Amino acid sequence: MVWSLQSLPELNDIEFERWGKLLEERAGIYMGDQQRVFLQTQVAMRMRELDFDSYSKYLDFVLDGVSGMLEWTRLIDRLVVKETSFFRHKESIDMVAQHLAKRLVDSHDSESFELWSVGCSSGEEPYSLAMVLNDAYKWVNKDPLYGITATDISRAALSLARTGIYNERKLERLDQNYRQRYFTTLDDGKYQVISSLRDRICFNQGNVLNISEMPVVKVDAIYCQNLLIYFKRWLRENIMNAFVERLKPGGILVIGLGEVVDWSHPKMKRISTEEVQAYVHI
Ligand SMILES: C[S@@+](CC[C@H](N)C(=O)[O-])C[C@H]1O[C@@H](n2cnc3c(N)ncnc32)[C@H](O)[C@@H]1O
Known part of the structure; x- marks a missing residue:
């Protein structure tokens, strides 16, 4: 069958x-009317690749x-931003x-600092966090002792993230200073995050809706x-509550400004x- 995206009905x-x-x-993703065209285009593109001519038949297949x-x-992979x-x-x-620097100065604990980046996409976020955590240890003249778990639902994004390229x-x-210290230049002109930073991050595929099924x-x-x-x-709000159960006392939860309003929890202080x-876990 030969058809184009234009020939597919709405x-x-x-x-x-x-x-x-x-x-x-x-996936938790809410598609309002504004996203209708986006949804239709992405689904239709995949249907074309698989030679489906009906949205319902393709949905049954999925x-x-x-x-x-x-x-x-x-x-x-195609439907998430x-x-x-x-x-x-x-x-x-x-x-x-x-937060880490304060902890390193205030206490003499020798435990690793563990961070979870949720919805890490292609890795820029956890790598940025790794750079500043690494620097925090340097400021206090300590060997870096931290680990980052980075989770995303998209396998394609995670594959990119793992390469660090x-x-x-x-x-x-990106600040020149970070670029010079935390990247190497590859033969093809691209940049790769240095291995000592990459080794700190464990990328894994996961759905934030299924936190309860993830290892505690x-x-x-x-x-x-x-x-x-x-x-x-x-x-x-449900996800925020689930995050609280994954935090150690004294741990912090950082979200995007304004992404959750009027949320409070007895164990958390803004x-x-x-x-x-x-928020900090009290
Ligand atoms: C807009 S990006 C944000 C990336 C990064 N956190 C940032 O702020 O730059 C959203 C990410 O969340 C991921 N995502 C969407 N739904 C998800 C879910 N249910 N569970 C885990 N990750 C999800 C997407 O694949 C995407 O990589």
């Missing part, structure tokens, strides 16, 4: 509802068995570094930005700053 209301329901149930599950992981950059919100990243454009706005490891900091905004309010939305 998603009708019933199909849009079915697709929207699937995305919300499986819902069916192991092959459907495999197809779902491919499709979700993966936009990210190094030091995307510098103030938040600096807050994590300050980025082109010039990605590094354009408590961490010192959770960093989750530009992910909760895609979820409905009740779901954002850190008072206007530029960063962060």
Whole structure:
């Protein structure tokens, strides 16, 4: 069959509802009317690759068995927004570094500092965090002792993240100082994060909706930005509550400014700053 994206009929209301329901149930992502064209285009592109001519038939295929599950992981890569950059919100990243620096100065504990970057996309966020954590240890003349777990639902984003390889454009706005100390230049002109930093990060595929199924490891900091905004309010709050259970006492939770409003938790105290939305576990 020969057809183009133009020749595919528009998603009708019933199909849009079915697709929207699937995305919300499986990934938490809410597709409003504004995202309808985006959803239609992305699904249609995949349908063209697989030679499907009906949204409903393709949806049935995605819902069916192991092959459907495999197809779902491919499709979700196209439906999530993966936009990210190094030091995307510098103030938040600096807050994590300050939190660690204070702990290193105040206490003599020799435990590793564990951080979880949730919705890490192609790695710029956890690598930025690794750079500042590394520096925090240097300031106090201690050998770096930290680990970062970085989770995302998109396998494609994680594959990129694991290489730690980025082109010039990605590094354009990165401070020269970080560029010089934490990247090597490859033969093809791209840049790679140095291995001592890469080795600190464990990238894994996971869905933030299934936190309860993830191994229970408590961490010192959770960093989750530009992910909760895609979820409905009740779901954002549920995820925030689940994050609390993953934090050690004294640990911090940093989210994007304004991504969750009017949320409070008896174990968490808001850190008072206007530029960063962060909470400490009391
Ligand atoms: C807009 S990016 C934000 C990346 C980074 N946190 C930042 O602020 O630059 C959102 C990321 O969340 C991921 N994501 C979306 N839904 C998810 C889910 N249910 N579980 C885990 N990750 C998810 C996407 O794949 C994407 O990489």
